[in-house]
Amino acid sequence: MTNQTSEQFWEERYRNMTGQPSGRxxxxxxxFAxxxxxxxxxxxxxxxxxxxIWLASRGWQVVGVDISATALAVAAERAKAAGVSERVRxxxxxxxQSFPEGMFxxxxxxxxxxxxxxxxxxVLRRAAEAVAPGGVFLLVEHSTAAPWSFKSRTPFSTVEETLASLQLDESWEPILVGAPKREARGPQGQTAEVLDNVIVLRKRPA
Ligand SMILES: C[S@@+](CC[C@H](N)C(=O)[O-])C[C@H]1O[C@@H](n2cnc3c(N)ncnc32)[C@H](O)[C@@H]1O
Incomplete structure (x- = not known):
């Protein structure tokens, strides 16, 4: 795995995935949305x-971005089946390396x-720049790992570290910054308590 690029790693992962997406x-x-x-x-x-697809089904015009062509092909098929293709790109x-155009x-x-x-x-700082005035940035990340998930080579960040890494100015207002517990469910239906970092920010209207 060490010499794999991000694209190779994620493509292989999605190509080998046998289970269906949860649909949830x-x-x-x-x-929050x-x-x-x-x-x-x-x-x-x-x-x-x-x-x-959930956002599109609620009327949002969505741009979904991923590095894996296989994941995106599955997503496009599912959007079609859900009747929301016109609202998702x-x-x-x-x-x-590259970032989608536009403000959101x-x-x-x-x-x-x-x-x-x-x-x-x-990338997260670039993402924050793409939030339109009055818009919301929602960042959720693993803060601890479930025993079955792949091992991170670097320790996860605390919510304070992630927030600091965004280097936000006073045009942002925090809605929620925390690390709540969650019950995670594994591929065999096993469960474990994990912590997520949750950062919800609003860009002040212009
Ligand atoms: C841990 S998964 C999370 C997927 C999904 N958001 C979820 O909550 O289940 C990370 C996702 O980011 C994508 N990804 C990883 N590195 C990327 C990169 N450099 N550029 C774009 N997408 C990337 C992966 O293909 C994968 O779908």
Whole structure:
């Protein structure tokens, strides 16, 4: 694994995936986006589309980005089956190299983490720049790992470290910064208590 690029690692992972996507949106996305009026949304590391499809089904115009062409192909098929293709654009990027155009009322980075090193803080800062005035940046990340998940080579950050890495100015207002517990469910249905870092920020209106 050591010499793999991000693209090789994630492509292999998605090509070998046999289980179906859960079809369920991420809990924290539902919690924070449910009350927002639909607008333009950008999802970093959208995987096989559960969250982007949920947003699109609620009227958002979504750009879902991932490095894996296989994940995006599955996501596009599922969006079609859900009847929301017209509201989602799937873009393949290695976000360490390129970033989608545009400004968004909602930008999400949900467990956008990888065992392959990449300049994640830089990508997250670029993501914050893509939030339109009055818009929301929702960042959820693993703070501790479930026993079955792949091992991170660097320790996870604390929520304070991640927040500091965003280098935000006074144009941002925190809505929530915390590390709540969550019950994670593994591939064999096993469960474990884990901590997530949750950062929800609003860009002040211009
Ligand atoms: C841990 S998964 C999380 C997926 C999904 N957001 C979720 O919550 O289940 C990380 C996702 O980010 C994508 N990814 C990893 N590195 C990337 C990069 N450099 N550029 C774009 N996407 C990347 C992976 O393909 C994968 O779908």
């Amino acid at each position: 949106p991420t809990g924290k996305l539902v919690e 449910e009350a927002l009026p639909p607008g333009r949304a950008l999802e970093l590391g959208c995987s096989r589309g559960d969250d982007a 799937w873009e393949g990027h290695d976000l360490a 009322e909602l930008v999400t980075a949900l467990y956008f983490q990888s065992p392959i090193a990449f300049p994640r803080a830089e």
